[in-house]
Structure formats: structure tokens, C-alpha cells
Amino acid sequence: MDRGLLPLRPTQRRWPILGAGPLALVPLAIQAILVGSVCLGLLFLILPALGYLPALGKSAFDFAPLRAALAYPGLIAAMIATLISGVLATVVALLLALGLIAVLDPLGLGDRGGGRWLRRSMLALIATPHIAIAIGLAFLLSPSGWLIRIAAQFLAIDQAPDYLLVNDRHGLALALALAIKETPFILAVALSALRRIDAEPQLRLCRSLGYSASAAWPKIVLPQLYRLIRMPVFAVLAYGLSVADMAIILGPSLPPTLPVLILRLIADPDLASRLTASGAGLLQIGLVLAAFLLWRGAEGLCAWAAHRAVTRGRRDLPTSLRWIARLLILAAGVGVLVLGLASIAGVAVWSITEVWRFPEALPARFSLATWIRVFGGLADPLWNSLALAFATSGIAMVAAVACLELEDRLGAVAARRSQWILFLPLFAPEMGFLFGLQIAASAGGLTGTVGAMLWFHLLFVFPYVFLTLSEPWRALDGRYARAARCLGAGRWRVLLRVKAPLLRAPLALSLAVGLTVSLVLYLPTVLAGAGRITTLATETVALYGSGDRRVLGVYALLQTMLAAAIFGAAILAGRPRLFGRKPPAMP
């Protein structure tokens, strides 16, 4: 492999990747798996949805499944609730995340006092499994929930009121939970993108042109920032329209949202339901595409309005507007944070509750009885979850490092051209293509096997691992590697002895991201496991029907603690090994 010092860049070829030796196989393989899986999934969804399913003796194309799906009771309502919750959550999360930066950044508050505290605790919410947020929020908001119990201390309430804050018809509670989960994510993505814009000199210029800081930011920095975070925003939108586990807990129930409806149809032993399900899956894909188009249209409108506004030359926002906006954004930011943290607290309290009668604000007696009782049944799913998480994250890490190392060896352009492929599963309508993939996998007798679990998990774990690792990897000063090569080190030695130690912290972080993504995956696990392999994520949702808050509390808190432990370990492992030495500056 080591060809000495001479060819830092191979000579120009039609297919430069062919010159890279066996290492090139890894990125090719991972791209083939990602693209192949999405295409295979879509194919195996669309064919039955158009009436072609030889296994059921149907080989003529017709629209019967689509018609059956459309005639299915409550389907239209399910689509509307899905659209409302998914789009609303994305809008709220995006506005809130950008609003928080807009309020904190131009004043330089992002790094000081309250601003720093708000930002850090927001980022801590990212690590919280969304299932824990959903369960915690259900504990908070339900008619006998914590909020009512606290209110009961001041008002005369002695029985659970009759209202529907969770499982509401339009999916608003689901939208709220999604927004709590996605705001910190978009915030993190936007903060990291902000560093690439180099806004500071531009803002200085704006002020010398007479603009106040709070007017210059939305006019000049915001549009540039949005361009950089578009892809993640579309991924958030696709996720919101496809989410199943949170929707089972917080979404409407009769009819549920579209992904949950499809899951129920799949679980139906009547084979005809599977045709209806594939018809509904096709509608799900259409729904995601329609939402994408809608979003694209809204982007166009906003861009048009922004360009009109920027040429108008108004140097300041009206003071009242500025203060109202600031107050709203800060209040909403604190609200999201408090709801998120209170959800976790609720989950924790319920897990150690022994007796908690209705209007009381806190349990009368605490005990660890639930933990002890549940622990026996926990061992299996816990072991499955962890084994699966470590196996997929390990594979994903090796693949991501191979992709990035190949990029270094070939020169970035050839490798980066096709990089959007690596994120394909995050944009594809999850419910739709996974369902198709499950049909394909079960045709091959793969469902319920470890192989299928690894395969389905890798589709989502790899993109997140790559996303986390690629930016710091590319930001690493290439001169370190070149200097090492000039000192006689081969490419592999440079990788192991120079790049890996310098990238210790990002490597640890991306492993942690991979582990936590795998731990919380629900839909891929349910579909690949076919009920035969259970994990913490699937068990939690399955237990939700039992309504035992203590047991649910244990499951949700356990997952939260696992995620916290993983990120804690990653932070520790990312520290430099030698005392008294600073880690290299990571731009």
C-alpha cells in the first residue's frame, strides 16, 4: 500500500478511486448498501402498492391497494394529523433554534452567563432519547399528569379533569414533543454552521454602514446560515412525518398518524391488509414529497421577501417588535428547555414511586421495588440493544474513517461529489422505504435475524456517524500528515499515529452518536426484528399499552442514563492523554 513519498495525489484518471487499492472498496460498499437499500425498499413498496405481489398470486398492475388504502377508515384524517404534527414541529424547532441564535449571537451573549447556560442545557437535551421525552411529556400533560397535580396544590382540583392534551386529534402534543427534541438538534447544527460563515467581520461592516446589531443579523447572517442548514432541516421534516414511536405515545389514536396506521396494518395477520399497507406506504411517500415541495415553496417565498427587505435600507427594527420577538423567543426557549427537563424528571420520579395518589404533587413513598421487579425482564432487551449498538457503530466508524481517509488520499473532490448519497436514508420517507425493505428482507427469509438488524440499523447509524466525524476530520490541518510523511511515515502509520490521536475527541464523539442513534431506533428495529428480536426501544413502546407508569419510568430513565453515560464516557475519552497538554485547537 505504501508507495513512498512521491504520489501525494495519484495521477489524473477517469476513475481515480480505482487507484486507491482495497481501501476504496469500503466507501463503494457503504454507498452501494445505502443506495441499494433505499431503492430496494422503494421498489418493494411500490410494486405491491400497484397490485403486483406474486406471493399473493397477484401479478397484474392495478390501483386496488391504493384504492383500498384511501377507502380505509380514517386514512385522510391520519394523513392530515401526520402533516400537521410533522410540519408544525419542524417550523417551531427551526424558528426557535434560529431565533435563539439571533437573540444571543449579535449581542455576544452566546458565550456568557445565561446565554451560555441556555445553550449548554439545550445541547444536553440532544442526548436525551426521544422516547424518554415522549413518555415524560405524556406523564406531564395527561389529565392526571404532573402539571395538573401541581396546579391542584393551588386550585381546588380533586379529580382528573376531562381534557385531551395528549393524543389530541391534530397531533399537537406530538408536534410539541418533536419540537422539544428537534430544537436542540437544529441549534447544534446551526451553531456549527455559524462558525463556517465568519459572520463577525460582516457584522462589523454592517454596523459601520449604520445598521444596529439586531437588524444586521437577520438581514445578513441568517440567510447565509439557513443555506448551510437546509439539508438537516429537510431531514428533520422527513423524520417528523415518519416517526412512529413518539406518535404511538403522544399522537392521536383513532385514527393514529399515518406511520402508526401502517404499522398496525402490517401487524394485521390478514394478508389483504398488507396490500392496503403498501398502498398506505405509497401515500406516505407522497405525503413526504408533498411536504418537501411545500417547504421548498415556503423557502422561495421567504427568500423573495428577504431580498425585498434587504434592499430597503431600514437600519433598525422597530423597538417594540424587537422586544416582543426577544421575549417570545427567550420564553419559548426556556419553555422548551423546562418541558424537556421536566419530562426527564417525571420519568425519574415515576421510576422510584411506590405510592402517588392523584392530587398530590409528589409521591407519598419512594422505593426501588419497580427497578428490582423489572430487572429480570430487562436483561434480554438490554443486551440486544447494547450488542446491536456496538456492532453497528463499530462498522459505521470503520466505514466512515475509510471514506474520509480515502478522501484525503484521492483529493477531496472525487469523493465529495457523491457524498449526498451517504445521507440518503435520512431524507427518504422512512416508513415507506423501510416497509418495502422489510417485504424484500422477508422474501429472502432475513427478517428476525441479526443480519437484518445490523443492516437496517446501519442505514441510520452510518449517516449520523459520518456527519459527526466528517467536519472535524476535514478541518484537521493537512500539514501534520504531510510533515509526518516527510519524516518517513507510511500512510497507515500517519493514520494511526498522527490523525487518530489528533482526532481523538471527534472520534469518541461520533462513536457516542452512533451508539445512541442505534439505541433509540424504533421503526427499523421493529421491522427488521419482526417481533423476534426485542430491544429496549421496542420493549418500551410495547409496554406503553400496559399504562404502568412505574415500569415505563424505569425503561425511559434507563435509556436516558445509558445515553448520558455514553456521552459522558465520550467526553472523558476525548480528553488529551497527557496531563498539562492542551488538545490541538479544533476549528
Added chain:
Amino acid sequence: MTADSHTLEISNLVLSLQGRALFGPLSFTVEAALPTTVMGPSGCGKSSLLNWLIGMLPAAFAAEGRVSLDGRPIDRLPPEQRRLGILFQDDLLFPHLTVWENLAFAIPPRIKTRGDRRAVATAALREAGLVGLEDRDPATLSGGQRARVALLRVLLCEPMALLLDEPFNKLDEPLRRRFRATVFETARTRNLPVLMVTHDPADAVAAGGPLITLGDASLSEN
């Protein structure tokens, strides 16, 4: 455009970084006809001098002193009210806006309608010999065109003095000479006092005004 000539007056300026004085006390007056040049090795605080003037000195620095424009003290004003135009080393044309939108951003709001604002931008471009660039993406302009659009943008904001933070530094030699001449010529016809920070002696010669040299916490003026 403006017939009255302006004066920028700096008095008793002491600039320090983390308690260590970089220079000062420094007092000088910049007259419209005589572009003043500040030179000195890197780290002497010459760029910080400009940052202080526009009111955006980084928090690590401390400054004492006064600055007034036409006899009116401006050092307590927020940056956006000081009416000092500044050209940086980078042209900082906003990458997400077209050329005319970049210019319109600087045109004072008293020119109201979109049509009028566009006409002002077009006239300015024509005057600078940049006909037809209105709807171009700044990224597609040549280096010289970008530099001139950046200058136009500052001037359209109607500043009362012009600060130059090594704006010729990144241009190649022939272009640099031409652009330098354009800047000083424009400042002269508009009666703008010019304060330039540079490390290139040729810039100082072209400015043809007083030279202030900063360095080693000592100060010489000739």
C-alpha cells in the same frame, strides 16, 4: 457630492492590551485634503486603532481618549451612528446578495421606493465604470470589480470620513495601483478625511499625507 470638508480629530488616545499600553497618548487631526497613514509592525495596535474608531474594539483591549468628527465627539456613540465608512482587507461583499442588493443595503433609507433605490445604485455603478453589473452575483466579478463595488457601497452610505484597513493588501500590483488612485481621488472630490492603516510604504507614498509610525510602545511622528 458634499461640498463641506470634514475633519476627524483624535486626542490623547492610549490603547492597551490586557493592561499593557500598546501606544499613546496619541493625538492627531485628519484633514480632508491630506490622507493620513498609520504604519507599524504587526501587533503594534494599528488595526485596533481603527476598530476603536468604529466603536468595535474587542473586549481584550482597553482604550482611553476622544475622537470627534467636525468638532462633534463621537466616541460615546454606538458604531452605527458614527458615520465612519471603512474598507477592510477583504471586500466583504455579501455572498448571498447580488451587486445591486449589496449597494442597496448601504443606500440611506430616506430614498424610499425600490425604483429610486435601484436608480441610485445604477447611477453609482455607471459613474464607476461598472455598467450592467447590477444583477450579477459578486462571486462572478473580477478582483478589481469587487474592490470598486465595495468602495461604492461604503460611499453610498454617505460617510463623513473614510477609514482604510489595508484594503489594497490582497490585490495584485497593477490593480492595486489603480484602485489606490481611485480611492484617494474619490475621497478628494468628496472632501472626506482619510485615515489609512498599512504596512506597505508604497501606500503611504501614494496617500501623500502625514505618516504616523507606531511600534515598540514608542511613537514617532513625522
